[in-house]
Amino acid sequence: MRRARAVWLGSILIGAMSATVAASSPQQAQPAKPPAPAVPGQKPPAPGQPTGAPPAAPAPAQTRTFTAPAGLIFTPVRPERVVDFEKVMAYFQAALAKSADPTVREQAAGWRIYKATETAQGGAVLYVSVFDPAMMGSDYGIGKILADAYPNEAAQLWKLYNGAIAGGGTLLNLTPVKPVEPPPLDVTTKPKATPPTPQP
Numbered sequence: 001m002r003r004a005r006a007v008w009l010g011s012i013l014i015g016a017m018s019a020t021v022a023a024s025s026p027q028q029a030q031p032a033k034p035p036a037p038a039v040p041g042q043k044p045p046a047p048g049q050p051t052g053a054p055p056a057a058p059a060p061a062q063t064r065t066f067t068a069p070a071g072l073i074f075t076p077v078r079p080e081r082v083v084d085f086e087k088v089m090a091y092f093q094a095a096l097a098k099s100a101d102p103t104v105r106e107q108a109a110g111w112r113i114y115k116a117t118e119t120a121q122g123g124a125v126l127y128v129s130v131f132d133p134a135m136m137g138s139d140y141g142i143g144k145i146l147a148d149a150y151p152n153e154a155a156q157l158w159k160l161y162n163g164a165i166a167g168g169g170t171l172l173n174l175t176p177v178k179p180v181e182p183p184p185l186d187v188t189t190k191p192k193a194t195p196p197t198p199q200p
Helices: 002-024 079-098 102-109 142-149 154-164
Strands: 070-077 111-119 125-131 170-174
Touching: 070 079, 079 102, 079 111, 079 125, 079 142, 079 154, 102 111, 142 154
Parallel strands: none
Antiparallel strands: 070 125, 070 170, 111 125
């Protein structure tokens, strides 16, 4: 009986000691996370504002590259947000015109933006970007160009753009059809002969 009681008391003491040690042990410090990289055109967080979540980037993640010497991008825009879209395009075309980046200047030489008269599916207003010539392998995304030209307004411009478009857009690679000497036509059927008119 005494032995059983001693075992029982010992187990209680061991459990209490373990709990005390665990409570008094300092927790292992977690390594500090490196600060998120700064996004061009974005203001630093205000004092007291949490910085754990990465800020929204003003540029789209999707790249726009061509694998052919010419191309098209169709961008459907919500009809009620056409004013916002064209405002962004005004800033964008100005950014193309004043860019000192040789790659952007070469892109701008063959970059034209058109507004279709016909509406797209669902009543969306269709804008067509024509690239002729296109720089194969070069990124034609507008986000970086806007961020470089307008670092303070880039986030607001991208918000207007993202809210105006009705879809991600469609990219087409175009290969020009060069004129060649017309080949001879293969006439496989001969016209039927007209029977002679019987004489009276």
